[in-house]
Amino acid sequence: AQTVTQSQPEMSVQEAETVTLSCTYDTSENNYYLFWYKQPPSRQMILVIRQEAYKQQNATENRFSVNFQKAAKSFSLKISDSQLGDTAMYFCAFMRADSSYKLIFGSGTRLLVRP
Amino acid sequence: SQTIHQWPATLVQPVGSPLSLECTVEGTSNPNLYWYRQAAGRGLQLLFYSVGIGQISSEVPQNLSASRPQDRQFILSSKKLLLSDSGFYLCAWRGGNSPLHFGNGTRLTVT
Numbered sequence: 695a696q697t698v699t700q701s702q703p704e705m706s707v708q709e710a711e712t713v714t715l716s717c718t719y720d721t722s723e724n725n726y727y728l729f730w731y732k733q734p735p736s737r738q739m740i741l742v743i744r745q746e747a748y749k750q751q752n753a754t755e756n757r758f759s760v761n762f763q764k765a766a767k768s769f770s771l772k773i774s775d776s777q778l779g780d781t782a783m784y785f786c787a788f789m790r791a792d793s794s795y796k797l798i799f800g801s802g803t804r805l806l807v808r809p
Numbered sequence: 810s811q812t813i814h815q816w817p818a819t820l821v822q823p824v825g826s827p828l829s830l831e832c833t834v835e836g837t838s839n840p841n842l843y844w845y846r847q848a849a850g851r852g853l854q855l856l857f858y859s860v861g862i863g864q865i866s867s868e869v870p871q872n873l874s875a876s877r878p879q880d881r882q883f884i885l886s887s888k889k890l891l892l893s894d895s896g897f898y899l900c901a902w903r904g905g906n907s908p909l910h911f912g913n914g915t916r917l918t919v920t
Binding site for chain 2: 727729736737738739741744785789793794795796797798799800801802
């Protein structure tokens with residue numbers, strides 16, 4: 695069974711600085727997807743970024759980028775120029791590329807951006 | 810464009826009472842549908858998923874059940890709620906090559 699581990703329960707960063715959130719996963723699959731979701735206090739789940747395992751190039755979405763290390767099964771999220779609105783829970787998630795497309799989530803990292 | 814509706818937003822129910830949470834998706838056909846639960850301060854646990862009408866897969870044995878009576882409707886039910894059923898319930902859908910899209914959730918408190 696696949697597992698996703700986020701070892702940082704809480705992180706904080708000064709506004710405008712850069713922060714990196716860690717995620718590791720365990721799978722024997724070769725074809726899968728990885729995601730970072732953001733959950734602000736409203737509790738809505740918002741997709742931040744996605745990565746296909748077959749792509750070697752790291753995904754980037756504006757201030758958000760990932761460091762995908764397939765051999766190490768590591769998938770970290772870097773937030774550059776942190777903004778107050780980035781304060782939220784961040785969840786790393788794994789999706790096996792089968793018919794179910796189930797998302798398996800990590801336990802989350804609570805990020806606080808300090809003014 | 811596709812939208813997902815989940816209701817109610819908040820629910821307070823006594824122990825032993827029944828439960829019915831509903832989720833509908835618009836703007837797509839034959840989506841995969843999912844029910845997740847999030848305990849306070851915790852991650853999301855997959856409860857049920859469905860790849861088609863009448864097809865339900867259960868991930869965690871428990872006091873809950875799910876049904877998919879129509880292509881874009883997914884219902885989470887319980888005959889008798891337990892205190893441990895309290896939590897935040899999220900419905901999600903997926904179609905084509907898209908990632909999962911989530912509803913706004915239902916906060917359930919069992920008293």
